[in-house]
Amino acid sequence: MNITLNKKNINKKDSSVEIIILNKIKDLTQKEQELLNNINFHKKSFNTHFDIKNSKLYVSCLKLKDENIKTAICTAINFLKKIKKQNIKIDIIQNKKELEIQTIVEGLVLGNYEFLRYKSASNEEKIKDIEININSSSKTKEELEENLKKALIICNSVNYTKDIVNSSPEDYYPQIMADDALKIVQNNKNIECKIFGEDYLKEKSMNAMLSVGIASPHESKLIHLTYKTKNPIAKIVLVGKGVTYDTGGMSLKRDGGMVSMKCDKAGGATILGVLEALSTLNLPFEVHGIIGAVENMIGGDAYKPGDVLKASNGKTIEVTNTDAEGRLVLADCLHYAQENIEEFDYIFDLATLTGASIGAFGGYTTAVMGYSEKLKKKILKASQKSGELVGFLPFNDYLEKLLESQIADFVNTSANKNGAAITASLFLSKFIKNKNKKKWLHFDIAGPSYRKEVWAYHSYGATGVAVRLLLKFMEDLKK
Structure with a gap:
C-alpha cells in the first residue's frame, strides 16, 4: 500500500475511488439524499453506498470522533478490497472538519491489515495506491509529510507486532523471538541487544522464569534491548511476558483454552514493536526492553503445583497453579531490570496475565494497576489521544492477604479467584x-491484545495493543 499526499483537484476524473465519510447528508444533492434515505443509510454508523457512476464510496459515521473515523475508513477499505478496487483517494477535509493524518493513516493501514502467512492462495495486496488530498489543509505540505512519515512508522510497527502474535507456536518460539530482537538491532546504531540463555538464568538464580520453560524443547531466552539517544529526557524500562505458547503446564488448560495461546507472547511482542518504532522515530529517550521468552509445556521435568521456587530476589514462591506462569516470568525479569539498569524514571510491565481483567473491563480494555495516581493520569491522557482503552483497578490490603503462604513467602495465585487481576498485580x-x-505500572493486556472477532479497525486475531499507547506516552513527556 503506497500512501501519498497531493494537492490535486479531488473531483478530477481518474481511476481512483473517492472515500466520503458522511455525518449528515443535507449537503448532498436532493437526488443523493433521497437515495440514501431510501436505503436507510443513516440508521447506523458504517453503512456504505457505492456510486459506481461517479466512483464515490459513501460511509456513514454518526460520531465524528477519531476512533469512529478510523473505523469508517477501515470499513471503506474492506468494501473496496471485496470489489477489487486498487486505487483510492480521500480528502483531508471530511464533514467540514480537517482530519489528522494520523487518524487517516491508522484507518487505512491498520484497517488494511490481514494475516495471510498460512493461506495457500496468493496474498497479493489488493489496495495499491492511496492519495490523500491536502489542498484545503491548514498545515503546510512539509508538516503533513512529516506527520505521514511518523504515522506510517507507528502503524507498521503495530502491524509488525500483530504478525509476531499471530504466528503459530511451531514457527515462533523463544529463539525466534530472540532472533527478531537481533534483527531490530541490524543497521540501527542507537539500539543494542543482549540475549541470555538458561545457563545465565541458573547462574543468576532466576528460578521462577527458568522453571516455566524447563519442560519445553526450546531454550528460554532473556532478551534485553536498549535504545539510546544523546541527552535523553527520561529513562524508561519496559518488561514483557513473552510466553510463546502456554499449555497451562501441569495445571493443563481445558475446554479449548489452549487454542489461542500463541497470543501469550503479546507483552513481549509489544516491546519489540515499540523498539522497532523507536529505531526510526528518534525520540529523545533511553528505553530498555526486557522480554522473558519461554514456552510453558508439560513433561516429566515440568514444574508442578506444590513446588517451591526461589526467585532471583531471594523470595520463595509456592506454586499453586502452573497456569499462573506469566507472573513467574515477569518476577525475575522485573528484578533483573532493577539490578541492571540504573536510575530509571519509569518501569512498566506488559502481559496477557489474567482472564479476570477481561471479566473486569470486557475484552477491549487494558487493565492498569500501580501505586502512582499521577502516573496513571499520564497513561489515561495517552490512552485518550492514542485511542487505546485503559481502565484502572485499585490495590487494597485485603486482597494482598490472599497471597500468603503457609510454607513459602507467598503463593503465585490464590484459591480465591475474586479480584484475580489485582492479586496478580x-x-x-x-x-x-x-x-x-511510584515508577511502576502493570498493564494486563489479556483482553485487547487478541480478539477472535473483527473489532473496529482491527482484523481477527492480534491487535498490536499498547504500541501506540506507549509511544504516545513518550511523546507527551517531550512537552
Whole structure:
C-alpha cells in the first residue's frame, strides 16, 4: 500500500475511488439524499453506498470522533478490497472538519491489515495506491509529510507486532523471538541487544522464569534491548511476558483454552514493536526492553503445583497453579531490570496475565494497576489521544492477604479467584523495590491484545495493543 499526499483537484476524473465519510447528508444533492434515505443509510454508523457512476464510496459515521473515523475508513477499505478496487483517494477535509493524518493513516493501514502467512492462495495486496488530498489543509505540505512519515512508522510497527502474535507456536518460539530482537538491532546504531540463555538464568538464580520453560524443547531466552539517544529526557524500562505458547503446564488448560495461546507472547511482542518504532522515530529517550521468552509445556521435568521456587530476589514462591506462569516470568525479569539498569524514571510491565481483567473491563480494555495516581493520569491522557482503552483497578490490603503462604513467602495465585487481576498485580509488586513503587505500572493486556472477532479497525486475531499507547506516552513527556 503506497500512501501519498497531493494537492490535486479531488473531483478530477481518474481511476481512483473517492472515500466520503458522511455525518449528515443535507449537503448532498436532493437526488443523493433521497437515495440514501431510501436505503436507510443513516440508521447506523458504517453503512456504505457505492456510486459506481461517479466512483464515490459513501460511509456513514454518526460520531465524528477519531476512533469512529478510523473505523469508517477501515470499513471503506474492506468494501473496496471485496470489489477489487486498487486505487483510492480521500480528502483531508471530511464533514467540514480537517482530519489528522494520523487518524487517516491508522484507518487505512491498520484497517488494511490481514494475516495471510498460512493461506495457500496468493496474498497479493489488493489496495495499491492511496492519495490523500491536502489542498484545503491548514498545515503546510512539509508538516503533513512529516506527520505521514511518523504515522506510517507507528502503524507498521503495530502491524509488525500483530504478525509476531499471530504466528503459530511451531514457527515462533523463544529463539525466534530472540532472533527478531537481533534483527531490530541490524543497521540501527542507537539500539543494542543482549540475549541470555538458561545457563545465565541458573547462574543468576532466576528460578521462577527458568522453571516455566524447563519442560519445553526450546531454550528460554532473556532478551534485553536498549535504545539510546544523546541527552535523553527520561529513562524508561519496559518488561514483557513473552510466553510463546502456554499449555497451562501441569495445571493443563481445558475446554479449548489452549487454542489461542500463541497470543501469550503479546507483552513481549509489544516491546519489540515499540523498539522497532523507536529505531526510526528518534525520540529523545533511553528505553530498555526486557522480554522473558519461554514456552510453558508439560513433561516429566515440568514444574508442578506444590513446588517451591526461589526467585532471583531471594523470595520463595509456592506454586499453586502452573497456569499462573506469566507472573513467574515477569518476577525475575522485573528484578533483573532493577539490578541492571540504573536510575530509571519509569518501569512498566506488559502481559496477557489474567482472564479476570477481561471479566473486569470486557475484552477491549487494558487493565492498569500501580501505586502512582499521577502516573496513571499520564497513561489515561495517552490512552485518550492514542485511542487505546485503559481502565484502572485499585490495590487494597485485603486482597494482598490472599497471597500468603503457609510454607513459602507467598503463593503465585490464590484459591480465591475474586479480584484475580489485582492479586496478580500485587504478586508482581513484591518484585518491585520500594524506591521504584511510584515508577511502576502493570498493564494486563489479556483482553485487547487478541480478539477472535473483527473489532473496529482491527482484523481477527492480534491487535498490536499498547504500541501506540506507549509511544504516545513518550511523546507527551517531550512537552
